[in-house]
Amino acid sequence: MDFNLTPEEQSFRQEVRDFLAAELPPPEERGAGFIVEFWKKIRAKRWIGFSWPEEVGGGGGSIMQQFILKEQLVEAQAPILGSDYTGLHWVGPAIIQFGTPEQKARYIPEILDSQSIWCTGYSEPDVGSDLASLQCRAIREGDTYVVNGQKIWTTLAHLAKSIFLMVRTDPESSKHDGITCLLVPMDTPGIEVQRVHNMGVGGHGDMLNQVFFNDVRVPAELRLGAEGQGWEIICSALQGERSGITDVNRHSNALEDLRGLAARSQRNGRPALEDASVRRKLGSFEARIEAMRLNGMRALTHQLRGNLHPSEASINKLHNCDLLVEMSDLALELQGGAASYYGKEDAVIEAGRWQLAALSWPATVIGGGTPNVQKNIIAERMLGLPKD
Ligand SMILES: Cc1cc2nc3c(=O)[nH]c(=O)nc-3n(C[C@H](O)[C@H](O)[C@H](O)COP(=O)(O)OP(=O)(O)OC[C@H]3O[C@@H](n4cnc5c(N)ncnc54)[C@H](O)[C@@H]3O)c2cc1C
The missing domain is CATH 1.10.540.10 (Acyl-CoA dehydrogenase/oxidase, N-terminal domain)
Incomplete structure (x- = not known):
């Protein structure tokens, strides 16, 4: 390095x-x-x-x-x-890699100009971690695919102009081979969006939805890549810099704030920082953020040399999840009874930002693959351990 x-x-x-x-x-x-x-x-x-x-x-x-x-x-x-996080992070790269010239001309400029909002149609009520088992069905009729099925946890579907939709086109072939990607306008007849409430914000929070497809007719020219190429598209759609440096810097800033909270807090009438367990936790966060930074630099070095191992991103995702959970836990512990207040009143510490962090971590921890799934990836693909 x-x-x-x-x-x-x-x-x-x-x-x-x-x-x-x-x-x-x-x-x-x-x-x-x-x-x-x-x-x-x-x-x-x-x-x-x-x-x-x-x-x-x-x-x-x-x-x-x-x-x-x-x-x-x-x-x-x-x-x-x-404006379009999904478009910039995986839909755009996938269209650049697999799209036709017409698809590139139609979608890429609007993503770059913040004129689009894409959502991702992967997960289904019984399909998340084992994504290759997805069941939403598309049957080819002439120049059209007819889609029936359901997606869930679809971030921003209620605002999106288009959905990056994975469907099963061939139920006979192996589960990875029968998946196809369609680029579907959200105003196509037969699409219904229902909002899902989010515990972090106590309501919909402009975020999660479930999406129903009833005889939705999608022109075949909106298929991305070949029929059956969906799994390859899912696996390769992430490109760009993968060091996770944004998370590292965010955690460093949050740790500074947490230290400030600890310095202002009391424990049984004594400064909280006199408590060795509080100091130990703060020290451990600092060490883990540094480990995350170094792991990010290693991933960056491998990427620059053209040999990035996909599991390296999983290591930082695990660190990221653990830090989010444990740092918000310590912040609530430091607050004592005030941890149960949330809102804008004076008694509420820092306008309840740590309470919000504690309620919101499941979104980051579960979205994009749970910690168990990341551990499986590291165990199998990096350490070469056998599947059980
Ligand atoms: C905030 C948020 C936003 C999301 N946005 C989107 C989106 O825009 N589009 C989309 O398609 N999806 C989205 N998702 C869905 C997300 O990708 C899935 O929730 C996630 O992949 C887990 O799938 P699941 O919910 O079906 O849980 P399951 O896969 O059923 O997992 C349940 C539990 O079993 C464990 N588990 C499952 N398999 C294994 C295994 N092999 N070994 C060990 N443990 C295992 C998991 O770790 C988890 O603890 C979002 C989720 C969240 C929380």
């Missing part, structure tokens, strides 16, 4: 720093309309879709430049880039 930046990389980092110093006001001064203007300026720099090829409108940036950009954005507490 060589953590030193080349002169070109240093100069790119300076360019990002200068831009952020000029264009990014502190969080408390960002008024209505700020985010859309910021996206426009960032887009003009081609830093949205920065690692995408220039011929589709991306920035043509290297993995290392993308890492530097992300690091600087998180450090400056910049908002996420662009």
Whole structure:
């Protein structure tokens, strides 16, 4: 691992720093309309879709430049880039890799210009971790697929313009081979979205849904890749920088705040920091965040050398989940009885941000694959342990 930046990389980092110093006001001064203007300026720099090829409108940036950009954005507490997280992180890369020229021309510019919102139709009521068992069915009739079935936990389906939908087209072949990907407009007749309540925000929270498909007719030209290529698309749709550096920096910032909370808290009338167990926990968080950073740097190094092992992202996902859960736990423990208050009253500590973190962690821990599934990936694919 060589953590030193080349002169070109240093100069790119300076360019990002200068831009952020000029264009990014502190969080408390960002008024209505700020985010859309910021996206426009960032887009003009081609830093949205920065690692995408220039011929589709991306920035043509290297993995290392993308890492530097992300690091600087998180450090400056910049908002996420662009309106369409799903489009930018897996739908766009999949369309670039597997799409027809028409599909690229139709979808990529709107993703880059924050004009799209995609949702992901993978999970079903009985299918999550074992995704290859999905049952939502599509039958080919001439130039059309007719889709019937149900998806669940579909983030943003109620706002999305399109769904990145995995369907079973061939129930006879092996479970991985019979899956096909369709790019379906959400206003197609026969699609019904129902909201699912989220415990973190005590309501829908503009997030999770279930989606029903009743004789939904999808033109065959909206199929991504070949029939039966869905599993390959699922496995390869993530590209770009995979170090998890954004999570590392977020945890570092949260740990600073947690230390502040500990310094202000009392335990049986004594400063909480006099308690060795509190100090031990804070020390362990610091060590684990550093381990996560180094693991991220190792993943980045492997990626730059073209030999990134997919399980490396699983290691950081596990660290990420454990830190989220344990740090919010300690924050509530430090608050004592006040931990049960949430809202804007004076008695509520830091406007209930730690309470919200404690209620919200299942979203991060479960979404995108549970810790058990990550452990299976590490055990089988990295350590070569046998499947039981
Ligand atoms: C906030 C959030 C957003 C989401 N967004 C989307 C979305 O936009 N689109 C989408 O398609 N899905 C989405 N999901 C669904 C998510 O991908 C699934 O919930 C997740 O993959 C787990 O699947 P499941 O809920 O069916 O649980 P299951 O797979 O039934 O798992 C239940 C329990 O069994 C354990 N388990 C399962 N298999 C194994 C095994 N082989 N070994 C050991 N333990 C195992 C799991 O770890 C878990 O503890 C979202 C979920 C959340 C929480």
